[in-house]
Every structure is written in structure tokens, then in C-alpha cells.
Amino acid sequence: MANKNIYVTMPTLAPLGEVTENLQKVWESGIMTHNGPILQEFERKVAEWHGLKNHVVVVNGTIALQLAIKALELKGEIITSPFSFIATTSAIMYEGCTPVYSDIDPHTLNLDPAGLEEKITDKTVAIMPVHVFGNPCDIDAIDAIAKRHGLKVIYDACHAVGVTYRGKSVFAYGDISCTSYHATKMLNSGEGGGCYTNDDKLHEKMKRIRFFGFSDDKSDIVEEGSNYKMTEVHASVGLANLKYLQAALDDRKKKYMLYRNLLSDHPALTFQKINGDCNYSYFPVIFDTEKTLLKVEKALNAEHIFPRRYFYPSLNMFKDIVPYVSMPVSEGIAGRILCLPLYYDLAETDVARIAGIVIDTLK
Numbered sequence: 001m002a003n004k005n006i007y008v009t010m011p012t013l014a015p016l017g018e019v020t021e022n023l024q025k026v027w028e029s030g031i032m033t034h035n036g037p038i039l040q041e042f043e044r045k046v047a048e049w050h051g052l053k054n055h056v057v058v059v060n061g062t063i064a065l066q067l068a069i070k071a072l073e074l075k076g077e078i079i080t081s082p083f084s085f086i087a088t089t090s091a092i093m094y095e096g097c098t099p100v101y102s103d104i105d106p107h108t109l110n111l112d113p114a115g116l117e118e119k120i121t122d123k124t125v126a127i128m129p130v131h132v133f134g135n136p137c138d139i140d141a142i143d144a145i146a147k148r149h150g151l152k153v154i155y156d157a158c159h160a161v162g163v164t165y166r167g168k169s170v171f172a173y174g175d176i177s178c179t180s181y182h183a184t185k186m187l188n189s190g191e192g193g194g195c196y197t198n199d200d201k202l203h204e205k206m207k208r209i210r211f212f213g214f215s216d217d218k219s220d221i222v223e224e225g226s227n228y229k230m231t232e233v234h235a236s237v238g239l240a241n242l243k244y245l246q247a248a249l250d251d252r253k254k255k256y257m258l259y260r261n262l263l264s265d266h267p268a269l270t271f272q273k274i275n276g277d278c279n280y281s282y283f284p285v286i287f288d289t290e291k292t293l294l295k296v297e298k299a300l301n302a303e304h305i306f307p308r309r310y311f312y313p314s315l316n317m318f319k320d321i322v323p324y325v326s327m328p329v330s331e332g333i334a335g336r337i338l339c340l341p342l343y344y345d346l347a348e349t350d351v352a353r354i355a356g357i358v359i360d361t362l363k
């Protein structure tokens with residue numbers, strides 16, 4: 001029998017019955033949206049899970065980034081990573097700001113604090129670093145630079161559910177941290193996102209912007225708001241899946257380590273340097289050349305295995321939307337990096353088979 005297709009990722013899903021238990025309550029109450037009781041429970045429990053208080057759940061991670069920029073009233077240049085998903089850049093542009101790229105560290109794949117300061121101009125208003133593949137940025141260095149220059153920091157923590165830095169959730173850092181609860185993420189509500197802040201006033205402001213800009217008693221419009229609300233149906237899925245978050249994290253780490261043990265010694269391969277804690281949500285492999293990557297990708301595809309070139313290309317290559325500025329490290333890594341399949345239901349025998357195909361192709 002032909003092998004079934006293996007994709008780069010699959011969602012971690014609670015048993016359907018646990019979702020329908022939540023949906024039953026939605027059907028009984030008739031409350032489908034408007035920050036209903038299930039959304040509030042999801043919002044509170046995910047924040048508690050991370051040891052945090054302030055969490056504003058929205059429709060997706062891209063909107064979380066936009067909400068953060070809007071709430072901080074930023075207008076000007078935002079320094080960000082060229083090694084990310086397009087949403088990091090497009091959120092900045094949608095809010096009328098200008099993305100300015102600064103190159104990454106070739107080992108951690110995160111913004112390199114060493115090059116950051118020279119990108120600061122009199123128009124710079126913020127830094128938006130990305131915890132790439134759940135690997136925390138050098139937060140101490142970035143926050144020190146921001147403080148020195150009076151800049152805001154919004155972390156794109158869309159990959160970083162469950163990640164800690166210096167004993168606290170990574171969501172505790174920066175002015176605002178934004179995450180994603182998209183189907184492919186460690187915790188998913190189908191589509192979803194969240195903003196975390198330690199600033200109570202900013203938290204309340206983000207809640208108002210999410211709900212059309214209404215005042216707390218809904219008698220007036222006090223912010224330039226919009227509709228960023230998550231439905232009760234999506235919150236029902238997220239709340240059910242939350243129970244399985246720790247199991248998903250443990251499982252990812254185990255399979256990540258299995259891949260590492262099977263692939264570590266090969267001279268054509270290198271791996272992301274983990275900066276302390278990570279959620280191991282992806283298994284990125286950096287090849288010696290793009291040619292080797294393409295050969296391995298082809299061999300895997302022939303076996304119905306579909307890894308993903310994530311992130312490719314480097315965002316500074318999208319010349320139709322941003323003027324090109326060379327980012328040699330990011331461009332070099334983007335051309336040679338491939339994420340191998342990694343998800344909860346992936347069998348360990350499949351991890352071994354995939355690693356075996358990689359090694360055989362490199363012979």
C-alpha cells in the first residue's frame with residue numbers, strides 16, 4: 001500500500017467530544033461572539049497557563065501585531081527581522097509604518113542585536129523582533145537598546161506559546177507580545193491570536209480597540225477601533241485544545257531530540273542554536289547549499305513527505321512591497337533551510353524514516 005502523505009505539520013486536536021461539550025454551551029446560550037463566556041474562559045486560562053494576567057484574544061496573529069502597533073500609536077519606522085513570515089512586515093505596513101530590516105544571527109536565526117543599533121534613525125519608533133521557531137530572542141540585549149533610544153518593543157511571539165525566558169513566559173517581555181493560535185501553532189483555535197502586556201492601561205485600551213472602540217460601559221466611542229473579536233466557536237476549539245498543550249510540548253521536544261540524534265553528525269547539516277528554552281515547535285535543518293536542500297526535498301516528496309521551506313525567501317526579497325536592502329545572513333539562511341515534518345500525531349518510526357531518507361540522499 002502506498003504511504004500516506006506526511007505534511008510539515010498537522011494540528012494538535014482535542015477529542016471532538018470535548019469541543020462539542022463547549023459548543024453545547026454556545027448553542028444553549030445563543031451567544032456566538034461579542035467576547036462571550038467561552039472566549040473569556042479561553043483568554044483567562046491561556047494567560048494563567050503562562051503565569052500572566054493581561055491577555056487580549058483576537059482573530060489571528062497578524063491582527064494581534066496590528067492591534068499592538070495601533071494601541072501604541074506608532075507612526076514611523078519599525079526595525080524588524082527579514083527572517084520571518086510575511087505577516088510580520090505586512091502588519092507594520094497596514095498600520096502605516098515603515099518596516100526597516102536588520103539582519104539576523106546566523107546561529108539563533110533571530111534579530112542580531114549587534115547590528116540593530118546602526119539601523120536606528122530619528123524616525124525609528126519601535127523594534128519588532130521575532131522569536132523564530134519558538135527560540136527566544138536575546139531579550140536582554142534588545143530591551144536594553146530599546147530603553148537607551150526610547151523605543152517601544154513589540155515581540156512577534158507567534159511561534160512562542162509555552163516558551164520561557166529567565167524563568168518567565170516570553171510573553172512577559174516587551175511593551176506587548178503577540179502570539180498566534182493558528183491551526184499550525186502549538187496551541188490552536190483554528191484561527192486566533194493574542195496580545196500580552198504588563199501594562200494594565202494598555203491592556204484595557206487593546207480590549208476597547210478590539211470592540212469597535214466602545215467605552216467600557218458601551219455608551220460612547222472612545223478609541224479608533226475595529227472588530228478583532230474571536231467567535232465563541234473558535235474559542236471552544238482553543239479551550240478544548242488547551243488541555244493538551246503540555247502533552248503537545250513534551251511530544252514535540254521528544255521528537256525534535258530524536259531527529260537531532262539521528263541527523264546531528266552529518267557535516268552537510270547544521271541546526272538552530274537554541275537560546276535557553278524553546279518549544280521545539282519546528283524542526284529546521286540548514287543545509288550546506290541550496291542544491292543539497294532541493295535534492296533532499298525532491299527525495300522526500302517522492303516518498304509523499306512534504307517538508308516546507310520556511311521562511312523562504314528572506315522578506316527583504318519581496319521587492320514589490322519594500323525597497324531592497326541586502327540582508328546577507330537572512331538571504332543565505334533562507335535559501336538553505338528546510339523544516340521537516342513535526343507534529344503530535346507523527347509516529348516516531350516516521351521521524352526515523354524521514355531522517356533516514358535525508359541521510360541516504362546526502363551520500
Ligand SMILES: Cc1ncc(COP(=O)(O)O)c(C=O)c1O
Binds near residue numbers: 061158
Ligand atoms: C512569525 C509569524 N508571525 C506572524 C504570523 C501570523 O499569524 P496568523 O497566521 O495567526 O495571522 C505567523 C503565522 O504563521 C508567523 O509565523
